[in-house]
Amino acid sequence: MIPLLHDFSDCRVLVFGGGPVGARKARRFDHEAEVVVVAPEFADADFGEATLERASPDPTEVSEWLDRIEPALVVAATDDAAVNAAVERAAGDRGVLVNRADHSGERSPGAVVLPAIARDDPVVVGISTQGGAPAVSGVLREEIEREIDGAGALAGFVGDLRERFADLGVDGPHRRDALRAIARSDRIRALVADGQTDQAREVAETVLTEVRNSSE
Structure with missing residues (x-):
């Protein structure tokens, strides 16, 4: 995988999943993109400025949400592997970037891994183990945050x-x-x-x- 910085200004990000993982993903993007979170219920968590849509799409209905929202990126963060797989397929069929939160290791074309981020604007450093060891990314982020202070x-x-x-x-x-x-x-x-x-x-x-x- 090759690290890139992507400008999501004036773009939409669609998140499937209303748990803590979905909330964290929503917060990651809501300072720049318009974020829509779809879930049957939402955890008592901070979803930032995201729009929360209460719905429970089954795998056959996922594609309708992508056609409706037209996202630049879609996140599959539900606890239903079948729904997450449907999100991945629908995104691939439409050439939309996809981040599947329940997968690590080998990924499909167009898949995105969200790195841990150390930031001192305009300096941004992304750290990733390609989804294999997020704990390591987190530790490295803490070290790099100290290094880039200023x-x-x-x-x-x-x-x-x-x-x-x-x-x-x-x-x-x-x-x-x-x-x-x-x-x-x-x-x-x-x-x-x-x-x-x-x-x-x-x-x-x-x-x-x-x-x-x-x-x-």
């Missing part, structure tokens, strides 16, 4: 510099090398973390000058 501010700072250097006409190779050196600089990272962006920018300009001079 990375979001640094990414924003370097992103602004990238645009500034381009506006100044800095050529591609010099711009790339300078930005990498800036991202590696402990001093700049400390200044950005402390909110001293003006001072960090001065140091960054010095780094750019050094990179340019080193190639002459």
Whole structure:
């Protein structure tokens, strides 16, 4: 499997299953997508901003829900293996991405595994064991969260510099090398973390000058 980031803005995600797993899946997407959860009953859990549809579709009725909702992704998270299998088949027939919560290991084409996520926006790191050992993914996420603390501010700072250097006409190779050196600089990272962006920018300009001079 190949990790990808997918923009679900203005998309719909359809979740079958109203238990804790369905709730967790719904929360994963509701900050970006329109989420609809279908289940005969719903656990006392946080489903975020998802729309809850009380229904109990059997395997022959699953496809009707996909045709009605037209999701970009469908999640099979019920406790009925036959329903989950029907969701997987219906998604495959329509070329829709599918995440089957009751499966691990080998998966069908179009299957999606939702990784554990460490986030410090705009930095996002996904960790997956391809569904085989979620506990390991969770432990690694905790470790990575500590490692990337402050990375979001640094990414924003370097992103602004990238645009500034381009506006100044800095050529591609010099711009790339300078930005990498800036991202590696402990001093700049400390200044950005402390909110001293003006001072960090001065140091960054010095780094750019050094990179340019080193190639002459």
